[in-house]
Amino acid sequence: MTTDANNSLEQDLLFAIVKEKYGHLLTDEQLAGVRNAIVGQRDVFRPIREYRLTNGVEPFSTFTPFRGD
Amino acid sequence: MPDAFTFKPIRELAGLIAGKEVSPVELTQTFLDRLERYGPHYNSLVTLTAERAFQTARQAQAEIAAGRGRGLLHGIPWGAKDLLATGGGIPTTWGAAPFRDQQFDHDATVVVRLEAAGAPLAGKLAMIELAGGMGYIHPDASLTGPPKNPWDTGRWTGGSSSGSGAAVSAGLVPFAIGSETWGSILIPANNCGLAGLRPTYGRVSRYGAMALCWTLDKLGPLCLTADDCGIVLEALSGPDTNDPSTWPEPFAYDPTYNPGRRYRVGVPRGVLDEASDAVRENFEAALENLRDVADVDEMEFPGFPYVEVTSVILMVESASAFEDFLAEGGPLELSGTGWHGRSPYARPAVLATDYIKALRLRGVMAKQVDEVMAGYDAIAAPTAMNTATPIDEEFRSRSMTSAGAGDLMGSIGNGCGLPSTSVPSGFDGDGLPTGIQFMSRAYDENVCLAIAREYQARTEWHRRHPPEPEVRDS
Numbered sequence: 001m002t003t004d005a006n007n008s009l010e011q012d013l014l015f016a017i018v019k020e021k022y023g024h025l026l027t028d029e030q031l032a033g034v035r036n037a038i039v040g041q042r043d044v045f046r047p048i049r050e051y052r053l054t055n056g057v058e059p060f061s062t063f064t065p066f067r068g069d
Numbered sequence: 070m071p072d073a074f075t076f077k078p079i080r081e082l083a084g085l086i087a088g089k090e091v092s093p094v095e096l097t098q099t100f101l102d103r104l105e106r107y108g109p110h111y112n113s114l115v116t117l118t119a120e121r122a123f124q125t126a127r128q129a130q131a132e133i134a135a136g137r138g139r140g141l142l143h144g145i146p147w148g149a150k151d152l153l154a155t156g157g158g159i160p161t162t163w164g165a166a167p168f169r170d171q172q173f174d175h176d177a178t179v180v181v182r183l184e185a186a187g188a189p190l191a192g193k194l195a196m197i198e199l200a201g202g203m204g205y206i207h208p209d210a211s212l213t214g215p216p217k218n219p220w221d222t223g224r225w226t227g228g229s230s231s232g233s234g235a236a237v238s239a240g241l242v243p244f245a246i247g248s249e250t251w252g253s254i255l256i257p258a259n260n261c262g263l264a265g266l267r268p269t270y271g272r273v274s275r276y277g278a279m280a281l282c283w284t285l286d287k288l289g290p291l292c293l294t295a296d297d298c299g300i301v302l303e304a305l306s307g308p309d310t311n312d313p314s315t316w317p318e319p320f321a322y323d324p325t326y327n328p329g330r331r332y333r334v335g336v337p338r339g340v341l342d343e344a345s346d347a348v349r350e351n352f353e354a355a356l357e358n359l360r361d362v363a364d365v366d367e368m369e370f371p372g373f374p375y376v377e378v379t380s381v382i383l384m385v386e387s388a389s390a391f392e393d394f395l396a397e398g399g400p401l402e403l404s405g406t407g408w409h410g411r412s413p414y415a416r417p418a419v420l421a422t423d424y425i426k427a428l429r430l431r432g433v434m435a436k437q438v439d440e441v442m443a444g445y446d447a448i449a450a451p452t453a454m455n456t457a458t459p460i461d462e463e464f465r466s467r468s469m470t471s472a473g474a475g476d477l478m479g480s481i482g483n484g485c486g487l488p489s490t491s492v493p494s495g496f497d498g499d500g501l502p503t504g505i506q507f508m509s510r511a512y513d514e515n516v517c518l519a520i521a522r523e524y525q526a527r528t529e530w531h532r533r534h535p536p537e538p539e540v541r542d543s
Binding site: 046057 | 373374378395396398401412418420425431433
């Protein structure tokens with residue numbers, strides 16, 4: 001499959017998840033808006049996915065174990 | 070007609086109180102009257118907090134009379150964006166119809182700190198619903214109606230700290246607190262002709278403030294001058310055990326800060342590409358003005374997908390913060406029209422790996438941006454590329470869910486948690502303000518404030534104020 005086709009399948013699957021969770025709340029018009037937004041989000045993910053990071057680069061937020069006393 | 074106390078910076082008002090030319094109670098009465106009379110005219114007031122304000126003002130008056138002054142804010146009234154929790158039966162609406170009756174049994178830390186400084190809380194101020202967190206494209210997205218700009222009520226204040234911007238600009242309070250996740254302090258400052266300060270992330274406790282995005286939310290002041298912003302930030306800042314993200318050192322405002330050399334100001338290459346003519350002309354004039362005290366050089370940030378990284382973090386954290394609200398259909402009860410193309414229901418459709426990758430990239434971004442910024446005292450840019458837009462129109466086409474042309478300064482500044490202050494840089498042909506922002510390295514608020522003060526010492530834009538509105542007594 002081409003990248004575009006993969007992307008399209010991914011957006012279809014993501015939309016299916018949203019529709020399953022929230023579809024009962026939304027009209028057809030609103031669901032169409034959700035779908036458009038999900039398709040638009042491809043452009044947000046693309047440069048993030050394309051940027052290569054080495055294995056040791058951690059999320060920029062630190063987990064600290066908690067001890068109450 | 071404005072009275073003798075309206076449109077006076079904090080330092081001047083404090084001098085009047087110290088000189089017994091006005092008492093904290095009189096000052097509080099003055100601003101409560103103005104808030105009550107003009108607040109609804111601008112759709113900027115949610116709740117007048119007169120009883121609470123007078124309680125603080127009376128205490129301030131007694132303490133000052135007894136020689137126990139608490140500092141420059143002692144007896145100076147202020148307004149709070151209505152996402153700051155207030156106990157005592159005062160509603161905290163988050164600017165949204167579904168939360169119009171919401172009450173808390175505690176005060177936000179910033180409310181506690183300002184009242185500890187002796188500053189009376191005069192009112193809770195309007196905002197874009199949920200700080201714009203569900204995605205909005207029209208100024209009507211506010212519980213109290215579209216927030217009107219005091220410079221022209223046919224224009225918008227900007228959001229989401231809309232009422233905070235309008236109230237200070239119209240002289241309804243001497244200063245106000247707003248919040249910024251991405252643009253919500255600086256844009257109202259720009260549109261309303263004010264000084265606004267977005268502090269470093271963690272400088273000010275977020276405890277008791279509505280959470281939109283835990284790692285992007287900041288609280289900060291909207292004021293008449295950069296000097297005022299420094300005074301207020303000092304009172305707000307400091308560690309808070311209720312907010313583990315707070316920086317351990319309190320901010321000590323230095324109103325005399327000077328690097329002992331010429332300032333070094335960088336201007337990002339291409340930053341004026343999308344600016345309107347008025348914004349461009351005023352920005353270039355501002356830089357020319359600053360060349361008296363600063364070396365101004367073009368610079369370039371390292372290449373990263375700043376807008377995309379910050380957008381993904383915002384999408385995912387806001388979807389989680391409002392998970393129950395989404396599941397209950399809450400967004401369908403909001404006032405804003407036209408959100409379908411920016412549907413909040415698309416936000417949960419982000420893979421965990423994309424969010425974590427954005428958090429990893431954020432660290433690399435923050436380090437490389439800091440390396441570049443170490444060569445400058447501040448990076449200067451227009452605060453917004455246009456003046457205030459019409460109140461009855463969609464205000465932008467850029468979608469949070471599409472990269473678009475992007476907001477370089479906003480995505481870097483908020484994504485990396487950097488401080489920035491905006492001050493007025495002039496007006497356009499319609500009499501609407503433009504702004505210039507100065508963004509500094511993390512925790513360098515004294516530096517960006519110093520440059521903004523230098524600029525304000527050389528210009529008069531901040532001394533202009535909107536006309537007094539004609540409001541009929543009911």
